[in-house]
Amino acid sequence: MQHTRTQDTLVGLFIASGIVGLFFLAMQVSNLGSFTEHDGYTITARFENSGGLKVKSPVSSAGVKIGRVSAISFDTTTYQSVVQMNIDAQYNTLPEDTTASVFTAGLLGEQYVNLEAGGSDELLKDGGNIEITQSAIILEKAIGQFLFKSASEKK
Structure with a gap:
């Protein structure tokens, strides 16, 4: 099966979005989800x-x-x-x-x-x-x- 550049890019974007999603999930679980200080x-x-x-x-x-x-x-x-x-x-x-x-x-x-x-x-x-x-x-x-x-x- 031939890999195309488009497939490689889509797989890379999928993995990057998964890593970003895990990062935000970890922030919510550790009570660090809010980056700004509220009044x-x-x-x-x-x-x-x-x-x-x-x-x-x-x-x-x-x-x-x-x-x-x-x-x-x-x-x-x-x-x-x-x-x-x-x-x-x-x-x-x-x-x-x-x-x-x-x-x-x-x-x-x-x-x-x-x-x-x-x-x-x-x-x-x-x-x-x-x-x-x-x-x-x-x-x-x-x-x-x-x-x-x-x-x-x-x-």
Whole structure:
């Protein structure tokens, strides 16, 4: 069978488009799909344990993604995890008494921050702090407590 230059070019374009498609798929899976920084405002929350939370992890409210984690640091004075979140500008109506929790998507999924709106008339502003937080539940710690409790009840 004779190979023509047109066939070789088409096969090359097909393979190149497949590589580009895999690249964009990898970017979406690794939470790097957005190359531009959206306008928004930054809020901060302190957690006793932020678990496996990572920079670029989603921030959601009522199941809707409203932002991303922009930075995670450790406060050496209070020994807490300080999580900064960039919230999209269109969601600028979060009450001041909003609560933040670290949840896991599925049993072994990625962790994300869930914001639950409070009832205050005052709104969170750029640089605002969320006072009420709930840390991540560490699966190994919960299993250890269950096993320890079961062993002590048998005695």
